[in-house]
Amino acid sequence: MSAFILDKMCRACKRCVDTCPFQAISMLAHLAVVDPTLCTECEACMEACMHGAITFKATEEKKANG
Numbered sequence: 001m002s003a004f005i006l007d008k009m010c011r012a013c014k015r016c017v018d019t020c021p022f023q024a025i026s027m028l029a030h031l032a033v034v035d036p037t038l039c040t041e042c043e044a045c046m047e048a049c050m051h052g053a054i055t056f057k058a059t060e061e062k063k064a065n066g
């Protein structure tokens with residue numbers, strides 16, 4: 001489980017790329033993508049993204065369940 005980008009929300013501002021302490025995010029075309037082998041789920045990118053484009057499966061499941 002790792003951070004993932006909701007592509008329609010991503011504005012390619014690269015804030016998350018600069019924020020990730022583990023260099024787990026890179027830009028692919030005009031979309032930020034997370035490398036799950038590098039991501040430690042520190043959630044720094046989620047806080048950095050001003051467009052709400054980054055979320056975590058666990059966070060989504062919590063929302064869905066209640």
Ligand code: SF4
Pocket residue numbers: 005009010011012013014015016017032048049050051052053054
């Ligand atoms: S901070 Fe958010 S909007 Fe900006 S590149 Fe990353 S995912 Fe996309």
Ligand code: SF4
Pocket residue numbers: 002003019020021022023024025034038039040041042043044045046
């Ligand atoms: S959760 Fe942390 S390690 Fe994973 S992509 Fe975001 S900033 Fe990088």
